[in-house]
Amino acid sequence: MAKTELIKADVLVLGGGIAGCYAAINARERGADVVLVDKGSLGRSGFSCMISGVLHHFDPGKDDYDGLFRESVEAGEWINDQKWLEATIKESDNRIREMDKWGGHVSERGGETHTKTG
Numbered sequence: 001m002a003k004t005e006l007i008k009a010d011v012l013v014l015g016g017g018i019a020g021c022y023a024a025i026n027a028r029e030r031g032a033d034v035v036l037v038d039k040g041s042l043g044r045s046g047f048s049c050m051i052s053g054v055l056h057h058f059d060p061g062k063d064d065y066d067g068l069f070r071e072s073v074e075a076g077e078w079i080n081d082q083k084w085l086e087a088t089i090k091e092s093d094n095r096i097r098e099m100d101k102w103g104g105h106v107s108e109r110g111g112e113t114h115t116k117t118g
């Protein structure tokens with residue numbers, strides 16, 4: 001029979017893809033005890049390990065916010081959560097720069113942002 005261990009934590013993150021890892025790192029940075037659980041192997045399960053390395057983001061200094069918002073809503077056939085979309089667009093630049101500071105090796109090529117994967 002499998003051994004059971006009781007672990008206490010302030011925050012339990014389910015899923016160790018990029019979203020889960022990001023949440024876990026942020027919770028830890030705010031002082032929480034964090035446990036991250038994944039049903040598979042971290043870095044080998046889910047979609048994050050397949051990311052091809054192209055990171056589209058909104059650059060407030062260069063890009064047209066209204067145009068990108070409209071294009072995203074239309075591409076989503078008007079079923080996007082528009083508040084979520086707004087937050088995603090507006091936060092994307094800061095998040096990319098944060099990942100770069102963590103060692104994400106972000107670089108810009110031909111108007112697209114790339115990161116080394118693997």
Ligand SMILES: Cc1cc2nc3c(=O)[nH]c(=O)nc-3n(C[C@H](O)[C@H](O)[C@H](O)COP(=O)(O)OP(=O)(O)OC[C@H]3O[C@@H](n4cnc5c(N)ncnc54)[C@H](O)[C@@H]3O)c2cc1C
Pocket residue numbers: 014015016017018019020037038039040041045046047048049050051052053054055056
């Ligand atoms: C081939 C391919 C190429 C891509 N290229 C790009 C790209 O270039 N740029 C880009 O921005 N996006 C790209 N994407 C999309 C990107 O990979 C996903 O949007 C992103 O990885 C999703 O991250 P996530 O953390 O939400 O989910 P995931 O990475 O899928 O993580 C979910 C995790 O949860 C775990 N899990 C699931 N159920 C449970 C459970 N019940 N209990 C515990 N753990 C559980 C899984 O094992 C997994 O590890 C690509 C996707 C694919 C398939």
